[in-house]
Amino acid sequence: MADWQVVAGGVTAPKGFQAAGIAANLKPSGAPDLVLIVSESDAIAAGVFTKSQVRAACVDYCRQRLEAKPNARAILCNAGQANACTGAQGWQDGLDSAAAAAKALGISAGQVLIASTGVIGQRIRMEALQAGIPKLIEQLSPQGSAAAARAIVTTDLVAKSIALEAEIGGRPVRVGGIAKGSGMIHPNMATMLCFVTCDAAVSPPLWQDMLRRAADRSFNQITVDGDTSTNDCILALANGESRTPAITAPGPDADRLETLLSQVCIHLAKSVARDGEGATCLFEVTVTGAASDAAARQVARTIAGSSLVKSALFGRDPNWGRLAAAAGRAGVPFEQDNLRIQLGDILLMENGQPLPFDRVAASQYLQQQADHSTHAMTQQIKAGSADAAAALAQPVQVTLSLGMGAGQGTAWGCDLSYDYVKINAEYTT
Amino acid sequence: MADWQVVAGGVTAPKGFQAAGIAANLKPSGAPDLVLIVSESDAIAAGVFTKSQVRAACVDYCRQRLEAKPNARAILCNAGQANACTGAQGWQDGLDSAAAAAKALGISAGQVLIASTGVIGQRIRMEALQAGIPKLIEQLSPQGSAAAARAIVTTDLVAKSIALEAEIGGRPVRVGGIAKGSGMIHPNMATMLCFVTCDAAVSPPLWQDMLRRAADRSFNQITVDGDTSTNDCILALANGESRTPAITAPGPDADRLETLLSQVCIHLAKSVARDGEGATCLFEVTVTGAASDAAARQVARTIAGSSLVKSALFGRDPNWGRLAAAAGRAGVPFEQDNLRIQLGDILLMENGQPLPFDRVAASQYLQQQADHSTHAMTQQIKAGSADAAAALAQPVQVTLSLGMGAGQGTAWGCDLSYDYVKINAEYTT
Known part of the structure; x- marks a missing residue:
């Protein structure tokens, strides 16, 4: 049973954080496009960044900043222009953005982390950004998370947010997060971003390690189209305002905090997968019996990313052959005679050979999960609600066992x- | 300038080969489904097989056979049932198929290689196969390649065939090939198969090495949907009937033979890519200036396989951002400030930054290449011709330079x- 609970408030649920999101005329549409998250006190900061060789200025900036000194007071994010492939001028724009926010906040420029999302090859509209900053700071509030979550989206259908609370050292600790993303990348209107806040006190290397592992379990386990953005990043601040004892070494308290952080990341990652371009359902693949957790995750990811499996899912076709074939090409050795595949509660394959099963019931299971998920998404879009939990509650579940060991992992x-083809074939800047 | 020429005859163009293809009631549709290729004398044999952990019986059988002794007299191929995920009985069916063909040909069972394509999880219809073999042998002919090429297809729109001739040691040598495949895999109606014949005399290890390299340059450089089949295989026979001096060591003669073999494989691989499910054009990505050929190939393959790039191509959208982003995530280090991207003759990006270009002209280029290719395909389908050369003549060409070294490579x-989604969402067995 989970020893944590969901609380309201997103990135402002943890103590000592404020946030704001406004429309600053960066997006041509006039939609909200500028976000600030501020910790009232100095926070430990960790980051996980795109591994792409083609990266936006903000990605290189944050990585360098956090390598030099793993702390920060604020995260400034603009939507509309990705500031990727913009050369030396783009780099300078990044520095200027951080400096402008820092000056207005009365802190040093090095204390501001930056993120951008939008059209690749376009510089940030610096005049609009600079004009927007005073208004943004005016709007900062301990209830500002929902506005921030709405202002970082681009093609997303719903904003993505969550906060969790658990007791650590006898006191409540909270971790909150917001994210955006609708394909793993849409390079002209791009990017997966996630900002996490936490009020625990934790040592910088421990926090960075936790974030890396949480990302491996969550954002690195989702796929919409197999593409990686130039701007992908996760930034996580921990400010110690919960006044819990500092967590400086591995142990039960560190484990509890890491669980909280992982659950926040997993919820947001699933929200991104469910909001994948053109998607009609969330797809959850669990692999057990692998030689290691890493091997299990790799097989799960390969299946979740297979175009043939994804097409069959859209056709509500319980196509075990495509699941078996995708597992086989994942680059993980296993004995095919031990393969077992289950769809929901229906066993499709055992000992590497297909079983007779009720095709109609299996197809109905796929349809029913998709219907539920679509209904919940529609309700959220109507309500403008940032809580995607209902749409995530009934994923299509596939379970594979490789019969080799105790390794397990899940991908979404x-x-x-x-509609995926339509969105991406007909999209132009 | 190429020092080889295209000749008629496919796998029966090289001396001493006969082939046949018949309808043996293996496919429910009654279409041709049983193929035999026979060398009049003992031939050196090489093979390249799927790396999947889930493999058909024929794949394991051929690999074991060729490891034990790299020679063969015949290739028997059935279409309709993949004989994958069929356990011990499937293995026995494979042995029995080879034995039945061998007995009728009056050779030993070990001299017959086998291949299957069709529905995963289904055993070969052994009665139909055994009843078909005498008729198949009756049809064997030095003009039988076209019938064989037509009988190995499943969802392919056109049959795929080529033969090339060059002089080696003052005498003509020929290499011929037929292939099938329309997705890299469609696990219920599956598989990429390629059979190559050659009348040069060549030593077994040299022939196997040449085939491995030719596959790396051709079939390993195409992608339709990123999936790999349980039954993929390339089998290549060389019988020495050209009476040219035996090629037993690297040198100019070996190079000439390898070029011939590579060109046959590249032509067939491009034909498979062009016939990709739902495709409207062939897409050729050339990467230069990489640290190595392997690195260049990897970047080219990643771009050719990107769902976002492929969607943009369908939308005739000259989306340089998606090309740059796909290059960036290929796992090959390069300096983004040196990146150069060209579409046909139109320069889109230089020094890592976008250039102003004529979007209308670029979009027209995409439309024009697709129109030409579609027209040529339609003509072929009408004509029932196995020569896909016209449809391959005008690919959409993208060239990237990484500015790092002399490595280069091409992918298709x-x-x-x-239609890709439609074919794969609505397909059921």
Whole structure:
């Protein structure tokens, strides 16, 4: 049973954080496009960044900043222009953005982390950004998370947010997060971003390690189209305002905090997968019996990312052959005679050979999960609610066992629909 | 300038080969489904097989056979049932198929290689196969390649065949090939198969090495949907009937033979990519200036396989941002400030930054290449011709330079259309 609970408030749920999101005329549409998250006190900061060789200025900036000194007071994020492939001028724009926010906040420029999302090859509209900063700071509030979550989205259908609370050292600790992303990348209107806040006190290397592992379990386990953005980043601040004892070494308290952080990341990652371009359902693949957790995750990821599996899912086709074939090409050795595949409660394959099963019932299971998920998404879009939990509650579940060891892992994806092709074929800047 | 020429005859163009393809009631549709290729004398044999952990019986059988003794007299191939995920009985069916063909040909069972394509989880219809073998042998002919090429296809729109001739040691040598495949895999109606014949005399290790390298340059450089089949295989026979001096060591003669073999494989691989499910054009990505050929190939393959790039191609959208982003995530280090991207003759990006370019002209280039290719395909389908050369003549060409070294490589793919989703979402066995 989970020893944590969901609380309201997103990134402002943890103590000592404020946030704001406003429309600053960066997006041509006039939608909200500028976000600030501020910790009232100096926070430990960790980051996980895109591994792409083609990276936005903000990614290189934050990585260098955090390598030099793992702390920060604020995260400034603009939507509309990705500031990737913008050369030396783009780099300078990044520095200027951080400096402008820092000056207005009365802190040093090095204390501001930056993130951008939007059209690749376009510089940030610096005049609009600089004009927006005073208004943004005016709007900062301990209830500002929902506005921030709405202002970082681009093609997302719903904003993505969560906060969790658990007791650590006898006192409540909270971790909150917001994220955006609708394909793993849409390079002209791009990017997966996630900002996490936490009020625990934790040592910088421990916090960075936790974030890396949490990302491996969550954002690195989702796929919409197999593409990686130039701007992907996760930034996580921990400010110690919960006044719990500092966590400086591995142990039960560190484990509890890492669980909290992982659950926040997993919820947000699943929200991104469910909001994948054109998706009609969330797809959850669990692999057990692998030689290691890493091997299990790799097989799960390969299946979740297979175009043929994703197309079958859209067609509500319980196609075990495609699941077996995707597992086989994942680059993980296993004995095919031990393979076992289950869809929901229905066993499709055992000992590497197909079983007779009720095709109609299996297809109905796929349809029913998709219907539930679509209904919940529609309700959220109507309500403008940032809580995607209902749409995540009934994923299509596939379970594979490799019969080799105790390794297990889960990956999330979505189906491949006509709308994915439509969105990406007909999209122009 | 190429020092080889295209000749008619496919796998029966090289001396001393006969082939046949018949309808033996293996496919429910009654279409041709049983193929035999026979060398009049003992031939050196090499093979390249799927790396999947889930493999058909024929794949394991051929690999073991060729490891034990690299020679063969015949290749028997059935279409309709993949004989994958069929356990011990499937293995026995494979042995029995080889034995039945061998007995009728009056050779030993070990001299017959086998291949299967079709529905995963289904055993070969052994009665139909055994009843078909005498008729198949009756049809064997030095003009039988076209019938064989037509009988190995499943969802392919056109049969795929080529033969080339060059002089080696003052005498003509020929290499011929036929292939099938329309997705890299469609696990219920599956598989990429390629059979190559050659009348040069060549030593077994040299022939196997040449085939491995030719596959790396051709079939390993195409992608339709990133999936790998349980049954993929390339089998290549060389019988020495050209009476040219035996090629037993690297040198100019070996190089000439390898070029011939590579060109046959590249032509067939491009034909498979062009015939990708739902494709409207052939997509050729050339990467230069990489640290190595392997690195260049990897970047080219990643771009050719990107769902976002493929969707943009279908939308005739000259989306340089997606090309740059796909290059960036290929896992090959390069300096983004040196990146150069060209579409046909149009320069889109230089020194890592976008250039102003004529979007309308670039989009027209994409449309024009697709129109030409579609027209040529339609003509072929009407004509029932196995020569896909015209449809391959005008690919959409993208060239990237990484500015790092002399490494270069090419990959081929196709666009991602509504029809890909339709074919794979609505397909059921």
